[in-house]
Amino acid sequence: xxxxxxxxxxRYRIRTDKNGVQDFAALLLHPMEDGRRKDRxxxxxxxxxxxxxxxxxxxxxxxxEVSLGQNVSKNPLVSFAMAHPVTAGxxxxxSWVDNHGMKMLHTSVIALNDDATFDFVDxxxxxxxxxxxxxxxxxRPPAVR
Numbered sequence: 456x457x458x459x460x461x462x463x464x465x466r467y468r469i470r471t472d473k474n475g476v477q478d479f480a481a482l483l484l485h486p487m488e489d490g491r492r493k494d495r496x497x498x499x500x501x502x503x504x505x506x507x508x509x510x511x512x513x514x515x516x517x518x519x520e521v522s523l524g525q526n527v528s529k530n531p532l533v534s535f536a537m538a539h540p541v542t543a544g545x546x547x548x549x550s551w552v553d554n555h556g557m558k559m560l561h562t563s564v565i566a567l568n569d570d571a572t573f574d575f576v577d578x579x580x581x582x583x584x585x586x587x588x589x590x591x592x593x594x595r596p597p598a599v600r
Contacts, residue, residue: 462486463559465549469541477541479511479518480534481549489525505554509533512548513541513565525554541565 467481490503510520
């Protein structure tokens with residue numbers, strides 16, 4: 456099933472190879488604008504909008520925290536080998552903070568060797584500064600295979 460995902464969503468995968476090493480990969484759907492480009496139609500600068508911090512926690516234990524910046528490409532892919540194996544049923548938290556102060560958080564239960572897609576759309580998932588409206592997002596359930 457191939458579908459277009461909304462901005463500020465994340466798709467992750469946890470895979471175990473034949474040696475028992477687990478790899479985590481997350482595709483972050485985010486524009487990652489650096490603030491230096493201009494809109495072709497209006498000629499006005501496109502404001503900076505990028506992820507500053509990305510983190511993954513399992514059962515309250517932080518596995519990784521990455522500092523990203525304005526020079527990271529659109530829709531970055533973050534992947535790493537997990538130091539401690541995870542099991543199905545553990546609580547997974549994926550979060551990030553962008554340069555506007557918007558905090559994204561998603562909590563789910565791990566299902567190994569499975570794709571999961573999350574859209575940060577509900578108030579329980581994100582907070583935006585009150586003075587800067589970001590965008591309206593639509594709730595979409597995880598993809599079913």
